[in-house]
Amino acid sequence: MSHQWKFVCHVTDIPVLGARVIQRAAKPGVAIFRAGEDKVFALLDRCPHKGGPLSQGIVFGERVACPLHNWNIELGSGCAAAPDEGCTQKFNVKIEDGKVYLDVEELTSLATEAKAA
Secondary structure: OOOEEEEEEOOOOOOOOOEEEOOOOOOOEEEEEOHHHHOOOEEOOOOHHHOOHHHHOOOOOOOEEOOOOOOEEEEEOOOOOOOOOEEEEEEEEEEEEEEEEEEEHHHHHHOOOOOOO
16 A cells, blocks of 8 residues: 655654644644654554543653553554553654655544544
8 A cells, every 4th residue: 555645844843752743634633752763653642541642741762651640652552551451543654864754644534533432
């Protein structure tokens, strides 16, 4: 399956061990995380627990701690670390020449409120 990629920001626009939110037509937005070694991950900006804004959490290793109840969410999979359970939507990311791209189709179709449980 071919991807259509949309430029969203530069890697350097994302705070190290932090995140920025990419707004889109659908809510909630997509949180772009920058872990150590400039690894970039994209997750729905909603914790699978109580919907907390993951973009405001603390990044450590390749996890983010939700600011509401401190659930640890794996940046690579979007899933909560045991003993917590549940996953948030993960988005494909492409990095090229220090630029961050997201999949256009995923941005418009994944985890939109109409489909949210």
